[in-house]
Amino acid sequence: MTPELGYAATVVAFGLALYGSIASAVAGRTGRTALVQSSERAAVGVWILVTGCMLLLVYAFLTFDFSVRYVAINTNRGTPFYYRITALWGALEGSIILWTWMLALYTLIVVVQYRRRHPEFYPWVLSAMMGIAAFFLLVMTIPAPPFERLTPVPPDGRGLNPLLQDSGMITHPVALYLGFTGFTVPFAFAIAALATGRIGDEWITITRRWTVIAWYFLALGLLIGGWWSYHVLGWGGYWAWDPVENAAVLPWLTGTALLHSVMIQERRRMLKIWNLTLVILTFSLTIFGTFLTRSGIIGSVHAFSQGSIGAFFLGFLALVLLTSFSLLAWRMDRLKAQGELDSIFSRESVFLLNNVFLVAAAFTVFFGTIFPLLSEAVRGVKVSVGAPFFNLVNIPLFLGLLILMGVGPLIAWRRASADNLRRNFLMPTAVGVAAAVIARALGIANSLVLLCIAAVVFVTGTIVLDFLRAVRARRRSGDGWAAATLGLLRRQNRRYGGFVVHLGILVVALGVAGSNAWSLHTETTLGRGESVELGGYRVRFDGLRASEESNHFKVTGTFTVSNGVGSRDVLYPAKKYYAQEQNPIAYVDYRLGLIEDVYLVLGDFARDGSQATIKLQVNRMVSWLWLGGLVLTLGTGLAILPDRKKAA
């Protein structure tokens, strides 16, 4: 029953979304409000139906309904309860449902929020969002149906990919998809702006918070993905420049560029075409990311022809790009703005540079990611483009961006006077250079790390200086320290929210630099009772034990870790053997610390437990990435607080 019910709901939802999209477009052209209301109802209907689909699939997972193919592939009777729920988005079909559901949810929020506002935009926004939802529902109907029936019904399922049986996989896709789908809202408003010809700043003002929220969730999703990679995959890193990761970071980079360049338009009425281009690119990249990761094309260009999903996504991507840029070209005459720049030393030009670097980084990642496909298609030779390439090209760009991060917010609009430059940058530059010199004296020889330290200290200096000055100014009007600080954060929440986000990025940058420069590794085989030393830690192998778990067989090693100070700890890295997997899965054990993590992976071992090979790492400053995520969260929260005027 479940497969048929789910399939029916999908088809009806598709019909509703398509109808809603067309009806509200007609309403946009003719101004017939009855049609708008009708497509609003369709939007609510789509949300209810997709929610129903999701619940139905969860129900199928919880009741082990193996008549649903997707359930049979992604779960078995041993899969623990929570993972049976999250198995929902464990593979392609289910993650498309999650995507569609979030899109439907965002549409619902847009309906609730803007029903009585922006009457010119609203029908077009609705039309764009429901059109996109219709596409995803079409994918759910034809190339990737989650409710496909499986006959005969097998007695047990295959089981969820063991690597996905982790808490990170509960939150990572949710955050990432909230980010991906979140960019639909600014995109839809941009389309509405183009369709109505109201290409002023209205769409930017309305969508600023939406862009920030989507950007934040994408960042959060990337960080959680890094955390998952770090503590699950057992390689001791968090970012591998894997095509899947690249696909997610692409819209984040262009989204970051967008967040900055809209400020120029708000302030100076320039870059209208560029901002529309960026929002179109960012949204298209979210679709491209799904195409890249879900079509199988990454494995080989030949995988493309095996399923139709790739063709669907590529077709949709072409449609999106064609429609958007045609609209843009159509409105070009209204978009041409008189650019006006008084000086190269101005915030405008720093922001332009910021955009060039971010888009260049995005382009590099894009080109590097698709290059293997290009090589295979053109020459028939498979090549890999991995970390060595991406690091070489991107590190200079990111360092440049760090420095701009300090300059941009404080340099004056239009024309920075020598006084402005001296006042804001002399001290921070001095402190940054001094920090690098001190670090060098302390024995840090890696020039990239030194540059990173200098940049981070410089940027922090600019932020602290600016904030202190502003607090002092408020104190002069009679506030106490606390009142002045809070008042400032509240009154200028957008500015200081941005600063806090910048600080978060700085913390992440230090984590990346530190972990790459200072982490230690060793690999060795120990007999029972023997120990190995690394970075002041002594790790002793105490033995192995085997156990039968609910859905796998597990061999656990016991290792005593002591450091010079005399504190002792026991780590239990393990190997898990799943019936559905050829190779065992390493289960890492670790102790996290602010400065360094002890990270232990169990390799080969003697069956009698007399010997074990281990990969031991002392990873430095990795925790700063997660801390940076926390700071990002605070900053984003501050930046999207409601305006004071409206709140009052």
Next chain:
Amino acid sequence: MSHPPLTRLAAAALLVVMAALPALAAAPVNEDTVREIGTELRCVVCQNLSVADSPSETANQMRAIIRERLAAGETPEQVKAYFVEKYGLWILLSPPKQGFNLLVWIVPFVGLGLGLVLVAFTVRRWSRRPAAVPAGIPEMDAATRDRIHREMADIDRS
């Protein structure tokens, strides 16, 4: 993440290689060199991890091969060439900077260069034009204009 057939084939090839390797006398090999070579090679059964990073048994065996070949007196280039011969260019985590593959190394920089040129061009064009005065608004004298700019800049700064 099931392994595509190619990686499985690669793994099988690896076993053959392992069997064919002569038993080599253990000579001290610099582990940093092993790691360095490992970071440039792809672990054949992994998603996208280097031989140096991957915790998989296959990567472990590949590291052993690197160690043994170095011990036998091969240079890092020879070791890498050996893997390329066995698995194709695909085994290298970044393609060699020659021929068609040169593209991937050059195009990003060309893109960045074009972007910078575009910005420089835009900046020049915008700077050259005289500051436009919106039509319909009475002319404003230079002093007033400057004062407004100054005060706006002050507002920005606070």
